[in-house]
């Protein structure tokens with residue numbers, strides 16, 4: 001019988017079939033579904049995050065690992081009541097208005113979900129009203145914004161102003177190639193250079 005801690009290696013290897021087979025075996029053996037998530041799937045993804053940060057894993061491998069982890073999540077989630085699902089906080093995220101780039105944002109979403117955040121992904125070309133409505137609806141802790149164009153990153157300011165005007169007490173996490181820590185600070189937001197940085201920053205913001 002597989003040891004629960006060994007499940008993480010299947011995530012690191014991006015072995016979707018291995019995950020499906022072994023998660024099912026663990027469930028048949030009456031293993032606690034929360035432990036399967038925390039000690040197996042998420043612990044594997046934490047290693048992936050570290051390896052990505054250190055340059056020991058690259059985007060395609062991270063995507064495969066996230067896909068494998070999600071295949072396990074799909075099996076385990078129905079066995080857990082919503083309120084018992086581990087969650088570090090809720091993040092509403094999107095690529096801002098006028099910007100259609102989503103490869104990096106999607107990677108950030110996967111890593112945040114893998115780390116245990118509830119993520120509401122609004123997609124691309126997201127307008128102020130959509131961010132504001134989603135923050136209210138999901139009682140979000142963090143607004144995450146991605147921009148890849150110098151012409152669209154300025155829109156982040158409008159989103160932050162609208163949230164402030166609505167009296168929403170959220171934190172702001174931003175990223176994308178044209179952004180810098182200095183520019184982000186001027187916005188009143190925290191900058192993350194990559195997906196694992198986004199996870200570390202989101203954890204710090206919700207601690």
Ligand code: B1M
Pocket residue numbers: 059093098099100101102103104105107108143144145146147148149150151173174175176177178192193194195196198
């Ligand atoms: Co576009 N594009 N593009 N493009 N594109 C860039 C961004 C560009 C730098 C290329 C260049 O000229 N060298 C340039 C921007 C120049 C600028 O403004 N400074 C550019 C341009 C000009 C354009 C168009 C205007 C081209 C045209 O039509 N004339 C057009 C604009 C369309 C629009 O958005 N309105 C356009 C279109 C496209 C495609 C549709 C063809 C395609 C996007 C497909 C898609 O995303 N579904 C595309 C692509 C693929 C690129 C490049 C080649 C690659 C971007 C990418 O996916 N990188 C890009 C050049 C480049 O970056 N080398 C370019 C891989 C990804 C994993 O990295 O997105 O940086 P990245 O995400 C990282 C971090 O930035 C960070 O974490 C991610 C993962 O580690 N991060 C966050 C990102 N979001 C975050 C959010 C966070 C935290 C971290 O918190 C919330």
